[in-house]
Amino acid sequence: MTERNLVLLGPPGAGKGTQAQRLKDDFDLPYYATGNILREAVEEESELGREAKEYMDRGDLVPDELICKVIADRIDSPEAEDGFLLDGFPRTIGQAEMLETAVDERGRSLTAALLIEAPDEEVIRRLSGRRTCVKAGHVYHLEFDPPKNEGVCDQDGSRLVQRDDDKPETVRKRLDVYHEQTEPLIEWYEDRGLLRRFDGMRTPDEVHSRIRATLATLALEAEI
Numbered sequence: 564m565t566e567r568n569l570v571l572l573g574p575p576g577a578g579k580g581t582q583a584q585r586l587k588d589d590f591d592l593p594y595y596a597t598g599n600i601l602r603e604a605v606e607e608e609s610e611l612g613r614e615a616k617e618y619m620d621r622g623d624l625v626p627d628e629l630i631c632k633v634i635a636d637r638i639d640s641p642e643a644e645d646g647f648l649l650d651g652f653p654r655t656i657g658q659a660e661m662l663e664t665a666v667d668e669r670g671r672s673l674t675a676a677l678l679i680e681a682p683d684e685e686v687i688r689r690l691s692g693r694r695t696c697v698k699a700g701h702v703y704h705l706e707f708d709p710p711k712n713e714g715v716c717d718q719d720g721s722r723l724v725q726r727d728d729d730k731p732e733t734v735r736k737r738l739d740v741y742h743e744q745t746e747p748l749i750e751w752y753e754d755r756g757l758l759r760r761f762d763g764m765r766t767p768d769e770v771h772s773r774i775r776a777t778l779a780t781l782a783l784e785a786e787i
């Protein structure tokens with residue numbers, strides 16, 4: 564059995580979440596998005612979760628070492644035996660080094676870092692057009708997936724708003740952080756021969772089938 568130990572990279576709005584969901588369904592892989600797994604650890608009140616909560620309650624960033632421990636803990640769980648999908652970690656080279664060590668220590672290795680690329684202007688267009696319903700968080704897009712009635716959720720009739728995260732000025736800030744901190748990772752993974760690039764301007768179906776093809780090739784190479 565070939566493991567699929569995958570890291571997803573790319574700017575916000577490039578479609579990582581969509582692709583992660585599909586890969587999760589295809590291969591039955593657990594999907595670890597940093598924010599979610601920290602929240603889960605806190606809810607489970609595990610020792611690491613309690614430690615993380617102290618930082619979160621103070622409004623401080625959870626230190627890299629701790630995030631990496633939480634992730635390593637998940638990687639050790641039976642659900643991740645055949646692989647995992649990481650999103651949102653690593654975000655910096657320091658974190659990538661930490662992850663590499665943790666994976667190595669387990670006698671495992673990363674299969675690939677999947678980079679889904681999209682230009683800044685496209686990211687801003689995609690994210691700033693998003694509207695979310697206040698009641699249940701149903702998501703629409705003014706341009707690509709508008710509600711039947713302007714400003715109203717089709718499913719529950721509640722009001723649609725633009726989340727702070729999707730406001731153009733916030734999106735620009737997130738992109739700045741991405742370019743500054745995360746982009747150096749692309750080269751880092753490229754140097755290790757792990758980087759695979761995908762064009763996030765293509766449709767989600769096309770991106771998905773390209774990722775599938777790439778993973779199939781990697782699996783074949785691993786068997787040789």
Ligand SMILES: [Zn+2]
Nearest residue numbers: 696701716719
């Ligand atoms: Zn709704």
